[in-house]
Amino acid sequence: MNKVVVLTGAGISQESGIRTFRGEDGLWEGYAVEDVATPQAFKINPDLVLEFYNQRRAALLDKNIVPNAAHIALCEFESKFSGEFVLITQNIDNLHERAGSKNILHMHGELLKVRSEETGEVFEWKEDLHRKSHPQNREDLVGTMRPHIVWFGEAPFEMITIEHALRDCDLFVAIGTSGVVYPAAGLVHSTPKHCRRVEINLEQTPVSPHFHEKRQGRASSEVPQFFQEILNSL
């Protein structure tokens, strides 16, 4: 086995205390995520959209939020595996980085970054973001800042690198993702014929039939176990 590609979704961070997008009632203040995470929503009601991400950013920075055994197992696998390892995540949290993973592609952006819509410049950001916020000494950017997040209707980041990584992978593992948001849900179709495809999730998803194997259970127990099995088999 030369190349392993992993796709993670909100389910891997759920046991670290971060809310998934479609769990429980799936709503935030009565809004579906699809009604808040859009360029149209940001145009019509920027304060509402900024508040959604301000709350999530503050929740992520809570000292009790730490990587769990699944994040750590992926980092350990990456460090022990002699082949190529690529970690694609839909998550906008930084728990993979904090666990120590190296080769991470954030296809939906990052919560702790903001971007100027005018210049495209990206900045690290830990505070709340308001309409008048601007990076230090950059008053010129007032009114142009937005979360560095891919909203519904926008093109995900890193797609060329992602498609390239999938093209010749030998093992593809999707962890904790509901398989309803495209193009992420369709990445499984970009893997080659010989590739072993494994889904780790609490439940069945619409894309489950496209995987060879299903490990049904919590990411914190299934992920360490699965990747240990892979290391043992090499």
Ligand code: APR
């Ligand atoms: N272990 C394993 N799987 C879990 C766990 C867990 N502890 N907890 C939840 N899950 C599974 C759920 O069964 C569900 O299938 O994780 C999935 C979470 O689904 P979503 O909340 O839809 O998250 P995700 O698939 O990452 O969402 C995709 O939608 O709103 C957008 O941009 C946002 O990246 C996000 C995208």
